[in-house]
Amino acid sequence: MKTMTKTSSLWINTGFRIAAIVLALAFTSIVLLLSNARPFEAFANIINGSIGSSKGIANTLVAWVPLLLVTSGLLMTYATGMWNIGIEGQITLGAIFTTLALRLMQGTSVPPTLAIILSILAGILGGALWAGIVALLKIYGGVNEIFGGLGMNFVSTALTIWLIFGPWKRPGTGSMSGTEPFDTSLWLPQLEGLRISLWSVGIGIVGLLVVYFILQGTYFGLKLKAVGKNGRAAFLLGVPTTRYIMAAFLICGAFAGIAGAIQVTGVYHRLIPSISSGYGYLGMMVAMLVNFQALWAGVVALFFAALNIGSIQLPIVMKIDSTLSGVLQGALVLFFLLMEGARRTFLSKKRGK
Amino acid sequence: MKVEIKNIHKHFGKVHANNDISMTIQPGTIQGILGENGAGKSTLMKILSGFYQADKGEIRLDGKLTRIKSPADAIKHGVGMLHQDPLDFPPMPVIDNLIIGQSGGLLPNRKVVRKQFEDLQARFNFKIDPDAYVDSLTVGERQQLEILRLLWLGAKVLILDEPTTGISASQKEMLFATLKILASQGMSVIFVSHKLDEVEQLCNQVAVFRQGKNVGQAMPPYRTPQLVQLMFGKSMELAPRIDSTSCDVLVHMKDLAVENYRLHISGINLDICKGEVIGLAGMEGSGQRLFLQACTGLRRTVGGKLYIGQRDFTGKPYHQFLNSQVSYVPASRLEEGLISGLSLTEHFILAGEQQGFIINRDKALKLTESRIKDFSIRGIPETRVESLSGGNQQRALLALLRSPLQLLLLEHPTRGLDIESSMWIWNMLKERCKTGTAIIFTSSDLDEVLHYSDRILVFFGGKVSNPLNAGSTTVDSLGQLIGGKGWEN
Structure with a gap:
């Protein structure tokens, strides 16, 4: 019984974290689209520049x-x-x-x-x-x-x-x-x-x-x-x-x-x-x-x-400006905190029932 | 109205909250219902007043089989319940609060209602201004208002569930007087409480509940040990009081003075014996906390001397008191006593002696498990303290205390706890006294102060009484001192 609730709350936690990442990426994409850049190209460039080469790593x-x-x-x-x-x-x-x-x-x-x-x-x-x-x-x-x-x-x-x-x-x-x-x-x-x-x-x-x-x-x-x-x-x-x-x-x-x-x-x-x-x-x-x-x-x-x-x-x-990573980082933190709040409300409501 | 309850059963899931309860209450009697928390008292009262439906059994009012479907239905049949928290509308005038509960009629007739209200008031000597706003009334007055409202709605049976929590001693007197008048006028009153003395003082007969069953009836004159035994299925004995005239002196206070921004208390002279219990009585904020904190170094004294076990502790900081086996247990458990977010195990690690640099988790776990067992804490070592109930938090706080102790200072050690937890805690404390620990405690429960103290200090408006022997002091004389009377000598 106890392990059941533990795993289910683990799933809930993971779900909310993934949602935060998705939302942050979506938000950054909107910012990119507003500045006339293709989001996927930008993300690919970021990945490439950071872990795409030994120099990058x-x-x-x-x-x-x-x-x-x-x-x-x-x-x-x-x-x-x-x-x-x-x-x-x-x-x-x-x-x-x-x-x-x-x-x-x-x-x-x-x-x-x-x-x-x-x-x-x-x-x-x-x-x-x-x-x-x-x-x-x-x-x-x-x-x-x-x-x-x-x-x-x-x-x-x-x-x-x-x-x-x-x-x-x-x-x-x-x-x-x-x-x-x-x-x-x-x-x-x-x-x-x-x-x-x-x-x-x-x-x-x-x-x-x-x-x-x-x-x-x-x-x-x-x-x-x-x-x-x-x-x-x-x-x-x-x-x-x-x-x-x-x-x-x-x-x-x-x-x-x-x-x-x-x-x-x-x-x-x-x-x-x-x-x-x-x-x-x-x-x-x-x-x-x-x-x-x-x-x-x-x-x-x-x-x-x-x-x-x-x-x-x-x-x-x-x-495009390199400050984009700042936007993405900021968005990540904000959405994580937001999702953390949402998760708590969700859990306390569930417990209330 | 005659109330007959026959073979009532009520289940909540697996819990058998009411198990075959029967009783008869004659008109004009005050029926006490005594029992610890969870004994099934409130459940039965909620069945009587229509909040719950019984699974089995019947209720007869004046001999007539009655099904009570809702609280509104209950009052139609003449059963009114006074709740622990008054059910009123604070931002509205008294008179409107009455009218709200009235069923039928489109336009309220204030004049008639006012007349009826004044007539009712006159019967009990109440003096509530019908035009006053409810939020300007005291808790006691709101209780009176609620009683009047129920009577006005036609209640012939009045149920009171723990009505004395949160009201002053004089308001309690007034409430009891009112209930006696009501009974003499033919009403049936059901008085639910876990306080023995109140039931003994007020009720014409008492039913004791334990684990969902009605385990026994008693009539006056009551024998307290018998009631305690019925409530808990076992009896409790207290050790004889300590004779403070010939003992080992542990604490010596000479002209001690303490102050905060409001109060200045000076000239405290007191010798406390080993194993003695000193109770501090007084209205909240009369300086008891100040005094306790001075005894543990949390507040600097502003004059005089304090010796504990021959050593001068005047002006010493808290940790020196702590290292010399002086411990302080604050009243607010989660604000000052325990650390929310940490587990029971982590608390025991923090409170224990530090051994080395690295925590031995296995050892800590074993210690915690044994303490949980010894102190009957309902929780596991990983339980975070904030999810414990109040009683279990208090037990945890006591379990954290080091052994041995010279002096133990407690603020409201049993506040908000049911009577069994309180007795259990005092048993623990008295065990400590046997090893020579002296205890100073504050409490707003005069019976607790009288019952467990060897001597009592009363605080009133910056003054401290001479130590009173608890054995020869009564609730009345204590109450007078707390209220500021009899301080001349």
Whole structure:
């Protein structure tokens, strides 16, 4: 009897999810038709550009790693019920700290491997620091973490621009293309002829597994969830809530910092103005979509990364704007949330009968 | 009106809610029906008042076999039921509420109705303004209005289902007086309750229901243990009270002062013995919660000293109290006590000692299963707490408490629970007292306070009484103190 209802509700859930994808595709098709493009051609181009070639796959993975790291970190803050919208700034600070460390060590006797490791640790420090400030503002200043995070995002952007055009500017005049690239010895080792580094893929996967393990199997993870679901009751049960909120922010910031570090050592090899590339906001969408279940985050993040990379083809092949992938991603999230609401209403009505 | 109920059966699916129930109620009597939740009281009343149809059996009114098809039909036959929640139309004047229920006639005759309403009021000394809007009346007044409405519609049998929930002590007095007048005028009154003392105080005879059956009748003078035994099929005994003049002192309060934005309470001096139960009585919001929270570090004291087991706890934070075996069980179970969305197992993991970093799920599951059994929680380890019933949530909260405890602070430990759950919970608590745990609890149920406390503190408008010995205190004197009388000395 019980298993029966379980399978039937599983079918209902899957049905609603599929409906969400279909609706998002339909909506995007309408947008495409309005801009005089053929939807199927556009979708085919996206698929082709993302997974149609080894180069495409490599580029998708380049986008996947930071997205995965950011999403993993966000799962921790979401668990405590916090909206860490300052994630963008935390990625940026990770990148800045990594750049700083590499600049200090470039041309010294520090072995390159050690320099890369140290620079990633510096990135972790930078991200955690930026997140820690948001958490401190929240806990002791009563500043909502959304506003605190947003403010810190602006500060981090200004800081990047100032560094690129000021102290760290290229010889001659500073430019929007960023700082002077590092020596190739300070790059994360990449696959022959491709942009992707297996090291960064490894770090991303390990990061997700660590978060999954923390949330599923440890006291720490359970306490985080308890704080998120009912902070007052958790406190009365003996969980020091503020300490756990702080810890969640620090861990999330550290993950964002690694993402920023990989953007510097593994992708751009320098600091550029929008180094976070919007992965922070995208990560928030992924975390929401997977309903905070860690294992799904890998799959969904991969899908979003593929969309991002694939849609770069659109302006080249079809002369339409690449922001289409943004439309599709946004539509997906909205329809998923909408269908989630519809599913709940449906189930509660069914139960009412 | 004479009411005869013969061999009534009612099934709901597999549940035999009424199993061969028979009874006779003579005109002019107040018939009590006692039983715990789910004993079949309400089902029988709903059959009598036409909400349900019996599967088998008959109802005779004044000797005449009657089929009651609907509530409207019931009132035509003279059977009126007063519901737990008043069935009225709050945004309308009292007089219109009467007219709505009247059948027939196109144009309401307000003048006549008003006259009849005033005549009825005079019979019972009610003072409801017929032009007042219903939402301006108190719960007690709305109950009076409902009684008047039923009488006005011609009720000769009045059924009251748990009528004392949510009304004040003085409104209860008034209700009981009214019911006695009604009975003396030849009405039959059926009074359904799970509160022993109310039934004992009011009724001319009592029928006790258990598991759908009428298990026994009793006439005054009632013997409480006998009624309890009928209700539960077993009797309950309480340990003798603790003598607070010669005992091991556990908690020592000296000139303790607490305050919030509204209240300032100072000069609390109290020694609490090991194993003692202190009941806090008073109107809601008179400072009991303030005091409880001060005793557990959730609220800072603003003066005086607090010692627990010789150690100074003045101004210490909550977690230090918790680590020193002081526990607090809040009144709002799902808001403060339990975490919606987490399972019972996860609660036991959270509340238990942390061992290492990784959770041992097997061990946690075993612990949860044994606690579920020990505390008779109706659920499985995976059950999320929000899907438990109120009584089971309360049991779960108590099951989460650590052992041993020095001091246990409870807010309304049995609020909203049926009498069996309440007794079960107090049995558990008294077991803890035997191991030396002292208990401080708040309750708005005076009988609970009197019955289970060793001593009682009464709170009123920022003042705290001296500890009263529960054994030598009566409901009356307690009620007066709560209402602010007798505070001079």
